[in-house]
Amino acid sequence: MRLFPLDRDRPKDADLFRYHPKKRRSDKRMKRFFLTVILLLAMVSSAQQVLEAREEYARNTGKGCVLCHTGELGGPLTDAGIAYMRGGYRYPIPPSVLEKVAAFSTGSIQSLRFLFGMLHLLAAVILAGAIFYIHIFVGPRQLTTGIPKGERILGLSCLATLLVTGIFLTWYRIDGWSGFFHHFFGRILFAKILLFTLLLASALAAVTIVHARMQTSAAKQHHRKTDSETLTLESVSTRTGGTDGGPAWIVFENAVFDVTESPKWKHGRHFGKHTAGADLTQAIASAPHGPEVLERVKRIGALQQSSDPKPSTRPVHRIFVWMAYTNMVLILGILGCVALWRWGFSATSAAPASSPQAAAAQSCVDCHRKRNPGLVADWEHSIHAKLGVGCLKCHQAGPDRSAYVAKAHLPHSPTPIEAVVSPRTCAQCHPKQVQDFSRSKHAHTVDIMWKIDAWLKQGLNNDIERESGCYVCHGTVVTLVDGKPMEGTWPNVGIGRINPDGSKGSCSSCHTRHRFSVAEARKPDACGQCHLGPDHPQIEIFTESKHGGIFRTEGDRWKWTPDDGQWLAGRDYRSPTCAACHMSSAPGVASSHDVTERLSWETQAPLTVRPSDFQPFPAQTDWQTERRKMETVCMQCHSEQWTKAHFARFDRVVSLYNETYYLPAQTVMRFLYENKLLTEAAMFDEPIEWEYYELWHHEGRRARMGAAMMAPDYAWWHGFYELKHRYAAFTKEARTIAETGHSPIYDVFPGKADPQAARP
Template sequence: MAAAMALAAMWAQWAVAQEKKESDCIVCHRMVTPGVVKDWEAGKMSESLDCDVCHGEHTGPDDIDKLKMPSAKDCGMCHSDQAEQFGEGKHALAWAAMEAMPRTAHQPGPIIGGMKGCGGCHRMGKDGGKCDSCHTRHKFDPNEARQPLACNTCHMGFDHPQYEMWSTSKHGIIHQLEPTTGRAPTCQHCHMQKGNHRVMTSWGFLAVRLPEADEGWMADRAVILKGLGVLDPQGNPTARLDAVKAAKVARLTAEEWQAERDKMTDICRQCHSTRHVNEHLGAGDQLIREADRLMAEAIGTVAKLYDEKIIEPQPYQPFAYPDILNFYDARTPVEQTLYEMFMEHRMRTFQGAFHMNPDYQHWYGWAPMNKDLADIRAEAEQMRADRKAP
C-alpha cells in the first residue's frame, strides 16, 4: 500500500516535470536531495539556469566523481564585477592567511581540511574563493547576504567578536529596533558600501602597520613583530614576512593604510560630523598604541625567560623567543597567557573601540590585558624562583 502510494507520488512528480520540461538533474534530485531543489527554485537563478552550469554532468549515484564543486572563478563567468571585487579583498586570501600560520599544518585533519575549526571559516578563500558564505546555496539570496547575521558565523567569538560588539552597540541596537529604516549602519553598510565585494580595513586583524612615525610606538611595534616571528630576535626580517606580505596580513605603506581610512571616514560622514568621526576613529588608533605598550612589556618579560634559558624553545621554534602565532600550542602557562593577551584581549581593546562598544573595549579588552600583564610578571618571577630552589 505504502509502496503503491510512493509510486503514485513519483508518477505525479514525473508528470509535472514533463510539463515544465525539467532537467534530469531536477527530477532525480527532487527525490535525492529535496531540500537543495527547493532552495534552488526559491532563487532567481533557477529561472534561467540548471544544476549543470555549476556542477557539470552526471547521471546518478555511480558517477558522482564526474561532478565538480564551483569556486569564485566559476561564478565570475557571469558575475565578473562581484568576483573581481571579492578577489581584490581580504576574503579571497582567507585560506592563504590561515595556511601561513606556523602550526596550521600540525592541527588535526578535521580542523583544517575537514572544515570544522579554522577551515570552516577560512574556507571562504579556498580554491580561489567560495561565494556561498553570505548568500548561501542554493537560494543565493542577496537579501540574506544584506543581513548582519550573514557575517555572524565567522565574525564572532574569541578573537574577532565583531557581531557581538556591533549588535550591542548603539548602531546595532538601532538597526534591530528599526530593521528597515537604514538609520543606523550594518556591517555591510560600512564594509561593503554599495554592494562592493572587496572587504579591507586600514588596520586589519593584527593591527600592525609599517612604517610608524611615532618612535616610541615603533619600538614597541618592533617587539611585537619579533613576538609574531616576522622579525628575528636581532630585528632582521624572517621568511615569515614574505607570507605576511603575500596574504596582506599587514599594511606595508602609509598610503595603503590611509586609503582605507579615508573610505571609512567618508562612510561615517554620511551620518556624523567630521569632528565626531575623527575623534572616534582617532581614539581607536590611540588605544592600539596604548595596548602595544602593554604587549611589548609582556613579550619582553617572556623573552627574558628564554634569554635566561628558563624556557627552552620547542624543536619547531626557529628562535629562542616567544612565538605568539603558535597560539594554544604554546607549551608553558606563561606563554598561554601571552597568547590570550594578544589574540583575545588586545583584539577586543581596539575592535571594541572601532565598533562603538565601550563594554567590549573596556571590560573584555583593556581590563583583562592589564590582568594578563600582572599574571605574566608574577608567573615569570615564580619560574625564576622555582629554578633557584634546590
C-alpha cells in the same frame, strides 16, 4: 433668449458634410475606402510580433540570450526576459520588477491586460480612421458650423477609452518615473504619452470652446440670409428640412428642386440614405428610378455656378482648421512612435524556442525534488530561478574542465557535472565581484592561517579538530580522488577554500546555496557565522553597539534588495551592518568584495600594524586612502567632526594597547627565550606561553575591535579590564620563571597531530 428665432433657422449637423463639388465622392466608394483603412490598421496593429533580442541587450548585461529567452540563441521570453523588458532593459533586474512579473502572471491580470489592450487598439483605430476620413474626404475647411453631436460623442469616447486603458497598460509595463528615461522604449512611450496629452487637450478645446463659438458665428451669418438670395450651393446647403419642418432642397444637374412636400422625403432624408441640402446628381443618376422622379417635385431654379462656396474666413473657423491639422500631425506623431519602436531597428534572426540545456536542467530539478526537496525549494525561491539560471548553468563541466567531473553522478545523467562549483563559475556572470574577492584577505585565509597559527604549524591540534573547527571558516584544500572530493577536505564552504581548479574562495560562504541571497549576505548574521567567539567577537560587538541595537529594532523593515542595486544609507537602511561599512557603496566610494579595503589597522595581529605591514598578507593599498574611504562611509550618517574624533580615539586605543600591553609583554618573552628560561621547541608547552597568547589573541583583540566598532563593554570590561588581569598574571609568571630559573613543562598535551603530517 433663443439663439435662433426659429428652430428651422438653426444650422444642421448635416451642414458639416457640405463640400465643394470638386471634392465630391460617392457614398459607396467612401464607405469602402473607410472600412478598408480601418481593417488594414487593425490587421497591422494586432499582428503577432516576434520578440527578438537586440545585440545591445547582450552588451548591457554581459549575458547570453538564455538569460531572457527559453533557448540559448533566443526564442520566446521567460519571466526574466519580461522583467528585463519591463524594468527598462536594465541589469541587474530590479527584484521588485521580478516580483511584479510573477504576480502579473495570473490569469485574471492577463485577461484584464488582453481586454484593455483590445479596447485601446479599437479606440485608436476608430479615432485615427475618423481623423483621416475628415482630412481625406471632407476637408476641415468645409466644416463651418461646428462638430456634429454624434461625432463629438464618438471622438470623446475614443479619447476617454484611450486614456483609461493607456493608464492601465502603462502601469502594467513601466515601474516608476525612471522607467521612462533609462531606455529606448521608455523614451518612446513618454513621447507618445506627451503627444496624446496634447491631442487630448486640443480635442477638448475643439469640442467645447471652439465648437460653441463656431455655432454662434454660423448663426450670425445665417440670420443675414434671405429667401431672395442667389441660388448657390451654400444657400442650398441650409435647406435641409429635418424635424423642424423647414424647406428641404436638393441639387440635380445644376438645378435646384424643393422636395419638402414629397412623401419620399421625411425630415429632409430620403429613406435614411440621402440628406437634403446636397448635390445628388451622381446619386440620382445611379438610382433605380433615375431623374424622372424629380418631375413630381417643384423646380425652384438654376444653380449659380459662379457663386461656388468659399471656405469660411471667420477667425474661429481658421482656428478650428489649424487645430484640425494639428491633431492630424499629432496622430501621425503617435503612429510614428509606435512604428519606430516596433519596426525601427533590425533584430537578430529568430532562434529555436527550446533549449537542450533547459530540458536537461528540468530533469535535474525533477530528480532532486524527490531526493533533496529543500535544495530545490531554495533554488526555486532564488534570483537564479527567477532569471532562468538553471542547474547546468553552474554545475555543468565544460570540455576544458573534464578533470573536475563528479564521476559518481554519471550513472544518473550523461551530462558531466563538476564536483565542486568554484568562483570561476560564478565569474561567468559576476566577474567584478570575483575579481575583487580574489584580491581580498578572505580569499587567502588558508595561506594566512598556515603562516601565523602555531596550532597548525606545530601540529598542536589534530585533523578532526581542524576539519570541524579551523577549516570550516578558513577553508580547506579540496582534493579530488577519482572524481570525488576526498574526505577531510569536503564538505567545506570556508571563505578561503582552495578549489580543485586552483581558484580560491567559496561564494556560498556568505551567499548560502541554493538561494544565493544578497539580502542574506548584507545582514550581520552572515558574517557572524565566523566572526564570533572569544578571539574575534565582531558579531557580539556589533550587537552591543548602537548600530546593532537599531538593526535589531528596525532591520526587518529595511530594504535589503533595492531595485537599482545600490544599497544606500538613509534610503534603504538606517544604520550600517558589517557589509555596509566594509563592502557596500557610498558617495564616491565604489562597492567592493575586497574586505581588505577601508582598513587602516590590522587589529587581528599581535602587534597592531598598518595593513601594508601585515607580513602574512601585505595590503597593496595605502592606509590613508582607505581611511578616507571608511570616513566617507561613516559620514553618510555622522558629521565630519564626529567621524574624525572617533578615528582619533581609535588610534589612541591602538597606541595604548601596543605601547602599554603588547610590546612590554613581547620584551619579557624575548628575554626569557634568549636566556633559555623557556624552551622554543614547541608553543604552549609552558604556562606563560598560554598567558602571552591569550593576552593579544583574546583580550587584546577584544579591546581593539570593541573600540573600532563603538562597543564600550567589549572595549573595557571584555577588553582592557581583562587585559589588565591577564597582564598581571603574565607578569607574575615571568617573575617566578626568572627567580627559579625554569618554567613548568606540560608533559601531557592531548590531541596533537602526527608530527610527520604535512600541510595539505
